[in-house]
Every structure is written in C-alpha cells, then in structure tokens.
Amino acid sequence: MIDSHCHLNFSAFNSDRKQVLQTCTERGVSSLVIPGTQANSWDNLISLCKRSTRLNFALGLHPYFLDDYCESHLQQLDELLTLQKGHVVAVGEIGLDFSLSIDSDLQEQVFAAQICLAEQHDLPIIVHHRRSHNALIRILKEKCFGNGGIIHAFSGSFQEAQTYIELGFKLGVGGIITYPRAKKTRAVIAKVPLTSLVLETDAPDMPINNKQGQRNSPIYLPIILEALQALRCESAEVVKQACWQNTLDILANIKR
Template sequence: MPLWFDSHCHFDFAEFDQNRQSEWQFARRVGVSGLLIPGVSHARNLQLEALCQQYSWSFALGLHPYFLAEHEQMHFEWLDVALESSSACAVGECGLDRVLAVDDAHWQQQLACFSTHIQLAKRHKLPLILHIRGCHDEAAAMLRRARFEYGGVVHAFSGSEQQGKAWLDLGFCLGIGGAMSHPRAQKLRRTIAALPKTAWLLETDAPDMKPAFWRGPANSPAAIPLLAAMLAQLQGAELNELSAQLERNRQSVLPASYLIREEPSIN
C-alpha cells in the first residue's frame, strides 16, 4: 500500500479532542504515515511539541495572520528561542492574507509580522509554511528581497500556473487538498495538470477545507489517499509512482519532517 504524508493538518484543534487517537488510527490504516501540524497562535505553539512527540508527528511553529490581533512582541521572542531548542521542522503557519486586511493599518501589521517570520526562518535555517491569499506576487517578492533560500510549502495553493512556477523557482512546493475536488475548481485542476509532479504536496487542512466527497463532520487526514487518487489522475501518474514522488518532494522542502516507519506508542 502506498504511504502518504499530510503536509498541513490542524490535528491539535479542539474538534479532535474527543477522537484524535481513533481518527489517527483510521488514517494509519488507510496509508497515512505522517503529518505536519503548523502553529497558528502562541497558545497553540506552547502545546504543539508535547502533542506531536506523543504521536510521532512533525510540527512547525508560527503565528497565523488570522490571529494577528493576538500576537505580541514577546510571542516572537518566544518563537526565536523555541525554534532553537525544539524539534520544529519549519516556521509557520505564517504569511499574508488580503481578504483579512480590513484596512491599510492591518495590512502593514501583516507585512511586519510576515517579515519577522522570514527573518526567523533565515536565522534558524528552516523552511516556511505559508498562508497566502490574494497576494502571491507580493509575498514572493518579499522573499526574493529577503534572499530567502530555505524553501517550504505554499499551503492551499490556488494561484495561477505562472505564480506556481514562481514559487517553485523560490524552492517551494505547493500544498493541494480538498479545493481541487469541488465542481467549480476547473481552473485549479488545469493548473495542477500543467505543473510538474515535483511541485506538489498533499494536505487536508483538517478539520477545515473538507473535500466535496467527504461526509464526516470535520475533515480528516484519512482523506489523503482519496485526494492522492485525484491528484494522480490529474497528473497522469500511477499511485505508487505518485507516492514515491511526493515523498521525494517532502524530503526536499521539509527535510526535518518524517514518516512513521512503525506503529507509534500511544498512551
């Protein structure tokens, strides 16, 4: 059975507090052998390493633009120390979101926050997990100006083929998940078919971004094999071939993340 990695999953969220272990066991049975949980707020970051050590998951530390009002300077100072001392494999989830920018002051705060994340990732030589909505060109330009060389993942990519190629040139892979399954996603599916297999990583963004075919109350890492089948069809690849290529992609942009090679010990 092919092995899969969920490159973006919020398995630490409260939606999974009652069934996290059973959801993970089900995902393991269908071939999901690893996942990455990105940090979104200081409160979440504080808990991530202990949770991920329990289940042998990978994690990143960062401050999401959605929670911009909560972020304080001390949270960035904590991040700097934690990235040095923890086993975080990336910096994020961070980035820019034009939809969230209610005014120019909010946008300027987002820019400053993102710039700080870029500098932290450079200092600790770690990749970035990016949330970019409505501003791919601006975000990519910031990384070029910063001469960022550690790559990462553009989560929930929905940009154009040209924008996708620009991210690949910067050393990033593109995260793709449930969005490609929806009837109105013809443009995204064409972009997926046009870009190479080396461009992609699968993700769920669970509990959010449910695929069109998913009937559970919340999205789950167990959806990954079904998303893989859809990606394989769009890319004209066999499942085993795609699994091997996605594993190479993961190792390329998230070298400190890992697949589980044996059953974890869950207390």
C-alpha cells in the first residue's frame, strides 16, 4: 500500500518516527508521500525523505500558512523543483481553503502561480480544498492544467468528482469513509471509477473512526483500505492493487 498523503515530518512524530515506519512495514504500507506546506520546512522535508527509500516528497505552499507568504517563496519553489527534478513527486500541498481568514484573492493568486510552476516542471499537483470546489475547478480550467494530480481528502459531490476526474485527477480516499455518518462521501467513493482512487491518511490529522482525539498515523492505512473495499463491488484484492497502481500512475516519480 502507498499512503499518498501523510505529514510524517510534523513534530507529532518526533518521538517515534522510526517506530511508526517499522509498524508501517509490518502492516504492508511500503511507501509514503509527504507533501510540503511552507517554505521554511522544505529543506528539512527533503533531508528526511532522502534518508529513506520509502519516503517521497512534494513541495508546495499550503493556504493555511500564507500569513508569512512573500513572493520570494515562489522563486525558491521554482529553484527547488529544478534542483530536485526526478525526486520531487508533485507540487503540493497547494489549494484553496475558504474557511480560513486568509484573503481569498491571495489564496487564488498563490494557487494559480503554483499551477504554472507545476506545468513548467511537468509535475502533477496535490490539492487541498475546503469550501472551495467551484473556485478550484474554475482556476484549473482557466489554466488548462493538464498534468492532473490528487484531490486530497475528497469530500465533494458526485458531479464534482466527475469534473475532477475529467480534468485528470485522482481522488484521495482517507479516514472520512470509516465514519458511517459520512454517507455522502461514502456514496460518491462507492460510485466513481476505481481507476480514480488513491489511499491516504493525512496523518497526524483526520483520525479514523473510533480514534477521535488521537494522533492519526500511516499505520492505520489498512483500516482505510478495508473500509474502501467494503464500499466497492470489486474484490478486495482488485481494489488494493488498483489503489497502488493509480498512485504510481499519477505520481510517476515515487521511489519503487
């Protein structure tokens, strides 16, 4: 299994990161993708991932951290994408979060600029969304972005899912589907093409059902897979293999 979205570099894992990776191995989680979130953490993220053949990194400016944004961050990102060509798997985590107090125009400006960088460096993108599907889809269409990517923690409508899929994106399937009350998202994930789904935990955030209030971890990815297998009409092994291949298809630079 591949965890396509996990923040293993966050301080929540400082005390037991090595043990978490060992438990991942025991549970069949063989690769992890760690998205970047802010410029001042990119170097440490790259260093962490280069110490393990199982860790992969993306680089991006997350809307949550734009309070300290300056234009030089985009230049720094451009330079790192060039320097890390063949190693970086995507531009991300980028996107729009309209639940934040951060100016929406600034969010859209930075998101659009990072789409352009992804296009220039021939990379997919990993997209954060919250109350922002319409704006995200509008910008992706305006930019004619053709490299696709992953819509992280997808929780939109079936129509929105179809639109993203038509634009070349996979949908990130995380802990939300382990909650019986998440009926809308579970119904959409059960219905979309299997070729459009990838697994993720978003650890240490987005805990699975019955783990509320606890640190989320990539060791729980098999539980998310089991929940997905229960929703789908295909056999469990077909679902597992498809999620693996879908991730490799969209993030071509993943270490193998």
